[in-house]
Structure formats: C-alpha cells, structure tokens
Amino acid sequence: MSTARSRRAGSLTAGLLAAAALAGCGSDEVAGQGPAAPAPTSSAGAATSSGGSTGAPDDVADLSAGLLPAEAFGAGAQATPVTADQLQQQSSLGGLGGLQDVTVTPEACAPAVKSMQPGLDDLTGLGAQTVTAGSSGTAEVLAEGPGVTDGLDQLASTAQTCPEATITAPTIGTATATFAALDVPDLGDGSAGMTMTISLTGPDGQLVTVPLLLGMVADGDRLVSLTTTDPTGATDPAAFGALLQQAYEHQADALD
Structure with missing residues (x-):
C-alpha cells in the first residue's frame, strides 16, 4: 500500500467528522442554533446498537460486530451504521469530505489535512458508525x-x-485548523491522540470554533479509530481516552 493510501485508510474517522464539521461550520446549526450532528453522506436508518451490517463489498470483511x-x-x-458504499460516495466527491478545490497553507500541512477523507483502498475489513449523544457526535471506525x-x-x-493550517474552499470560505497532542492510554500495538480545532466566521459574522478529539489504536493490522466533536465545546479528554480504551477492548474481545 502506498503512503497516500495508508494515510487515507488511517484517517477514515477523521474524515467522517472533520469533513462534517467543516461543511457544517457555516450553517446556523453550528453557529449556535442547534448541534451539528455528524452524519454519513447518504441516508441511513438510526439504530440504538451497532448490530447492523456495514454493507461492505464481498471482499471486505464486516467488522461491525x-x-x-x-x-x-x-x-x-443513537448509533447510525455507516456503510462502505457511503464512504466510497464521500471519497468520490473529492477534496476534503466532498469539499472541492481545497487549498491548504502552509504547503507542508497539505498531506495531513487532505488525508482526512474516507478511503477504502486495499482494506480487508471495515466497520463504522456515527453516534450522537446530546450535543456531541462520535465516529467510530474499525x-x-x-x-x-x-x-x-x-x-x-x-x-x-503542522500545529496550524489554513484551509480554504468555496463551500466554507477560509478556516483555521490547529492541532495539538492529546494524551491517550497506551494500548495494543500503539496508540496516539490529537486535538483538532476548526475556527471560521459563521453566517452571522461571529467566530465559530469546533473542537475535535481524535484517537487511534493499532491492533495487529486492524486500526481502531474514534473522533468526537461537540459544537458547544463540551469535550472531555479524560472521558475520550476511557472511551478509546473501551472501544479497543470491545473489538478485541468481539473479533479476535
């Protein structure tokens, strides 16, 4: 697998929520008139558990269990399964989660920012869902x-x-993304965390800031990914770390 392909696969979760946050940042919902719940790019019925199939192609194992x-x-x-077809549709839209003609500065940040989009190249297994709880939204990807x-x-x-990058696209205008390290438990064959904060001017001229917490754990050749966002800013790094550990342990018990 090429470096570009592995980065896209490794950033499935970030794509689901970072793209949703960017695309929604200019909306009234993110501007304070309601939560911007992350969602797949096409409709999927809401579920209260993750028992639904990912709809993965025949040659890609269903990891939704x-x-x-x-x-x-x-x-x-409430959990909503995300299918492989939906991820493929989002990826085929181009740009960052469907945002066309994305410009990233400085140029050194472009690979990190633009890799935050779904990609299914060479995957052998996939399970994904978005979950809303109050004003927060979380995407989980295996x-x-x-x-x-x-x-x-x-x-x-x-x-x-890339501690800070400027992202420009016709759909959203100009946004500033800042990145910082996030402490997460030492899990599996390696784990890492990061915070991403997206800031831009909302429709009412006020500054809108959307925080995201991102975490990943390697379990052999399987990647466990979580991304959480809350437009109200009510994100708890300690609770996120505990949830990442729970996600890792649950998939290890269910799939190994």
Whole structure:
C-alpha cells in the first residue's frame, strides 16, 4: 500500500467528522442554533446498537460486530451504521469530505489535512458508525488491511509537523485548523491522540470554533479509530481516552 493510501485508510474517522464539521461550520446549526450532528453522506436508518451490517463489498470483511453498543456513549445515544458504499460516495466527491478545490497553507500541512477523507483502498475489513449523544457526535471506525495502521504515525506526528493550517474552499470560505497532542492510554500495538480545532466566521459574522478529539489504536493490522466533536465545546479528554480504551477492548474481545 502506498503512503497516500495508508494515510487515507488511517484517517477514515477523521474524515467522517472533520469533513462534517467543516461543511457544517457555516450553517446556523453550528453557529449556535442547534448541534451539528455528524452524519454519513447518504441516508441511513438510526439504530440504538451497532448490530447492523456495514454493507461492505464481498471482499471486505464486516467488522461491525466489534463496534461499541450505543449505550457505551451515554444515556440516550443513537448509533447510525455507516456503510462502505457511503464512504466510497464521500471519497468520490473529492477534496476534503466532498469539499472541492481545497487549498491548504502552509504547503507542508497539505498531506495531513487532505488525508482526512474516507478511503477504502486495499482494506480487508471495515466497520463504522456515527453516534450522537446530546450535543456531541462520535465516529467510530474499525479498519483492517495491510498498512492501515500507518495512519497512527500520521496522527502522532501532525501536532509537531503542522500545529496550524489554513484551509480554504468555496463551500466554507477560509478556516483555521490547529492541532495539538492529546494524551491517550497506551494500548495494543500503539496508540496516539490529537486535538483538532476548526475556527471560521459563521453566517452571522461571529467566530465559530469546533473542537475535535481524535484517537487511534493499532491492533495487529486492524486500526481502531474514534473522533468526537461537540459544537458547544463540551469535550472531555479524560472521558475520550476511557472511551478509546473501551472501544479497543470491545473489538478485541468481539473479533479476535
């Protein structure tokens, strides 16, 4: 697998929520008139557990049995399975999660930012869901395949190599993305965390800031990924780390 392909596969989760946050940042919902719940690019019925199939192609194993149940995310949480077809549709839209003509500066940050889009190249297994609980949204992805865990190195190094980037696209205007390291438990064959904060001017002229917490764990050739965002800013790094550990342990018990 090429470096570009492994980065795309390793950034499935980031693509689901970072793209949703960027695309929604200019909307009234993110501007404070309601939560911007992350969602797949095409409709999927809401579920209260992760028992639904990912709809993966025949040659890609369905890993949805390893996804956390909705109740792990809090009372009243609702989980929506994300299919391989939906991820393929989002990837085929081009740019960052469907945002066309994306420009990233400085240029050194472009690989890190633009890799945050779904990609299914060479995957042998996939399970994915988005979960909403109150004003927060979380995307969980289990991806398996040769080189898929290379995304862990990308996540671990981004805060050092690209602490801040400017993202410009016709759909959103100009946004600033800042990255910082996030402490997560030492799990599996390696784990890493990062915070990503997206700031841009909302429709009312006020500054809109959307925080995201990203975490990944390698389990052999399987990657466990979580991304959480809350437009109200109510993200808890310690709770996120505990959830990442729970996601890792649950998939290990269910799939190994």
